[in-house]
Amino acid sequence: MELESSTAPSLDEEELDQLMAVADKAKLKAYSPYSNYRVGAALLASSGDTYGGCNVENSSYGLTICAERTALFKAASNGERNFKAIVVTSDHSEEFIYPCGACRQVLSEFGNMDVYMMQPSGRIRRTTLEALIPFSFSKKILDDAEKQRLEEWE
Amino acid sequence: MELESSTAPSLDEEELDQLMAVADKAKLKAYSPYSNYRVGAALLASSGDTYGGCNVENSSYGLTICAERTALFKAASNGERNFKAIVVTSDHSEEFIYPCGACRQVLSEFGNMDVYMMQPSGRIRRTTLEALIPFSFSKKILDDAEKQRLEEWE
Amino acid sequence: MELESSTAPSLDEEELDQLMAVADKAKLKAYSPYSNYRVGAALLASSGDTYGGCNVENSSYGLTICAERTALFKAASNGERNFKAIVVTSDHSEEFIYPCGACRQVLSEFGNMDVYMMQPSGRIRRTTLEALIPFSFSKKILDDAEKQRLEEWE
Amino acid sequence: MELESSTAPSLDEEELDQLMAVADKAKLKAYSPYSNYRVGAALLASSGDTYGGCNVENSSYGLTICAERTALFKAASNGERNFKAIVVTSDHSEEFIYPCGACRQVLSEFGNMDVYMMQPSGRIRRTTLEALIPFSFSKKILDDAEKQRLEEWE
Ligand SMILES: [Zn+2]
Ligand SMILES: [Zn+2]
Ligand SMILES: [Zn+2]
Numbered sequence: 099m100e101l102e103s104s105t106a107p108s109l110d111e112e113e114l115d116q117l118m119a120v121a122d123k124a125k126l127k128a129y130s131p132y133s134n135y136r137v138g139a140a141l142l143a144s145s146g147d148t149y150g151g152c153n154v155e156n157s158s159y160g161l162t163i164c165a166e167r168t169a170l171f172k173a174a175s176n177g178e179r180n181f182k183a184i185v186v187t188s189d190h191s192e193e194f195i196y197p198c199g200a201c202r203q204v205l206s207e208f209g210n211m212d213v214y215m216m217q218p219s220g221r222i223r224r225t226t227l228e229a230l231i232p233f234s235f236s237k238k239i240l241d242d243a244e245k246q247r248l249e250e251w252e
Numbered sequence: 253m254e255l256e257s258s259t260a261p262s263l264d265e266e267e268l269d270q271l272m273a274v275a276d277k278a279k280l281k282a283y284s285p286y287s288n289y290r291v292g293a294a295l296l297a298s299s300g301d302t303y304g305g306c307n308v309e310n311s312s313y314g315l316t317i318c319a320e321r322t323a324l325f326k327a328a329s330n331g332e333r334n335f336k337a338i339v340v341t342s343d344h345s346e347e348f349i350y351p352c353g354a355c356r357q358v359l360s361e362f363g364n365m366d367v368y369m370m371q372p373s374g375r376i377r378r379t380t381l382e383a384l385i386p387f388s389f390s391k392k393i394l395d396d397a398e399k400q401r402l403e404e405w406e
Numbered sequence: 407m408e409l410e411s412s413t414a415p416s417l418d419e420e421e422l423d424q425l426m427a428v429a430d431k432a433k434l435k436a437y438s439p440y441s442n443y444r445v446g447a448a449l450l451a452s453s454g455d456t457y458g459g460c461n462v463e464n465s466s467y468g469l470t471i472c473a474e475r476t477a478l479f480k481a482a483s484n485g486e487r488n489f490k491a492i493v494v495t496s497d498h499s500e501e502f503i504y505p506c507g508a509c510r511q512v513l514s515e516f517g518n519m520d521v522y523m524m525q526p527s528g529r530i531r532r533t534t535l536e537a538l539i540p541f542s543f544s545k546k547i548l549d550d551a552e553k554q555r556l557e558e559w560e
Numbered sequence: 561m562e563l564e565s566s567t568a569p570s571l572d573e574e575e576l577d578q579l580m581a582v583a584d585k586a587k588l589k590a591y592s593p594y595s596n597y598r599v600g601a602a603l604l605a606s607s608g609d610t611y612g613g614c615n616v617e618n619s620s621y622g623l624t625i626c627a628e629r630t631a632l633f634k635a636a637s638n639g640e641r642n643f644k645a646i647v648v649t650s651d652h653s654e655e656f657i658y659p660c661g662a663c664r665q666v667l668s669e670f671g672n673m674d675v676y677m678m679q680p681s682g683r684i685r686r687t688t689l690e691a692l693i694p695f696s697f698s699k700k701i702l703d704d705a706e707k708q709r710l711e712e713w714e
């Protein structure tokens with residue numbers, strides 16, 4: 099494991115190793131007949147439980163889901179609402195693959211977390227969700243807008 | 253349990269009871285602060301395993317996922333590729349709630365299955381996925397189109 | 407033009423010819439570097455105006471949009487809320503290509519309409535949106551559920 | 561107009577004024593019966609043409625589209641592939657509303673551009689798309705992965 103990061107991680111080495119193993123294994127379940135591009139993710143909830151996910155593609159491309167969101171939907175449907183970290187990996191050996199904008203948005207619904215990008219070799223880089231989606235659109239904005247709308251009606 | 257259906261179901265009563273219980277329980281985990289509308293689903297794979305799902309909403313409404321797809325993504329990321337039946341339920345007591353078009357499409361990627369709509373009272377209605385999305389857009393169409401495209405190039 | 411249909415169309419031949427031409431032309435603008443599969447659509451609003459659309463794909467497959475929805479979003483953002491018919495076409499010469507489930511759902515938000523599937527040769531088949539997405543999930547369901555929820559609180 | 565920005569804009573004041581007017585007008589066409597939250601956008605293509613967009617919601621929340629993507633799909637289906645700037649506005653008077661992650665991803669498919677957030681009062685803030693979605697997932701990644709996959713097969 100070779101970690102690139104300029105700030106302190108939220109996980110210790112053992113936790114990260116375990117999360118990387120879950121992401122690697124989750125990748126093997128990918129359903130990706132259209133892109134031939136397998137992605138795996140592992141999401142660590144504050145509860146201590148870990149949720150793996152892979153991409154699940156669809157003939158109508160727009161209904162494809164990414165590995166990161168699969169992991170998040172699994173966790174959320176298990177009652178999880180707070181997360182510590184996510185690891186993302188693919189078959190692509192020469193690049194660190196970052197989550198797409200849709201996944202950044204869906205993850206950010208539940209607050210900030212560490213985001214790790216892992217190459218198949220085990221090389222890993224760390225950042226945070228807030229760094230990947232600054233000024234995110236959030237529930238607070240809709241709540242404030244609704245409040246303002248109701249006040250204007252009075 | 254009061255089942256409305258004109259054709260023979262693919263499940264026996266015990267299997268259906270168990271699937272209904274999973275859907276009911278999955279509904280309780282819904283994250284639906286925007287619609288205040290909770291939906292639960294339970295998907296029975298050909299392996300015999302059952303996967304529960306709920307809706308997980310997002311402040312960017314377009315990134316919301318339905319209960320049926322949550323269940324499907326959980327199953328698919330566990331390696332499941334064939335399904336026997338899905339049960340859908342909500343808090344809405346007076347209507348049978350059918351899956352939206354996006355869920356019909358995502359489920360149909362993996363072939364036909366029975367679809368059960370359940371009211372909170374336990375009243376239930378059965379149909380099939382093919383009846384809900386006739387002439388579905390599928391992988392075969394893209395494969396044929398690609399084959400035709402390559403032939404035209406030769 | 408060779409039209410397959412068992413029921414009376416909502417358009418006369420001239421209107422249909424014009425709509426088919428718009429769909430054909432819209433297809434040429436497709437941005438489809440991932441699927442290499444071009445689709446065009448033309449949507450006729452009750453106002454008499456026509457809106458063309460093509461698929462616009464994304465490297466994150468799940469953010470891809472279909473031709474039918476592009477046409478609908480163009481029309482809706484121009485203030486249109488009622489529609490008479492949509493024509494869909496692709497480069498695929500041997501099949502009638504039907505809208506995916508997501509497009510059926512988005513179109514059905516605005517009620518029923520005729521749906522025409524056109525082959526590059528000009529062969530055409532007609533159906534209705536309601537036939538393609540029976541028992542559709544709709545605004546009425548959410549409105550009723552909200553009403554029921556508020557009543558239970560009283 | 562009161563512009564907050566630390567770097568030089570890509571538009572002159574007249575162009576920006578015109579784009580702001582288009583966004584304001586596009587907002588009025590919003591179809592938002594679920595959120596009651598209207599958003600407008602105006603996208604300036606390198607061709608010099610401007611495309612307005614609004615949010616178009618759906619009873620299946622996940623099929624809702626944002627104003628920014630409506631504008632982008634209109635432009636792309638008109639053949640546009642390069643963009644200079646986008647303006648986003650809403651009815652929310654006290655906040656600068658930034659695009660959601662899905663819109664950032666869809667816009668970034670076509671490269672960088674200026675992004676302006678406008679309040680109803682005319683107050684405006686400027687940033688760039690690259691600042692809003694750093695390390696974006698892109699076509700290049702899929703192309704490289706495909707190339708690597710084919711090389712490994714040889
Ligand atoms: Zn993603
Ligand atoms: Zn659905
Ligand atoms: Zn579609």
Ligand SMILES: [Zn+2]
Pocket residue numbers: 312626627628629659660661662663664
């Ligand atoms: Zn958006």
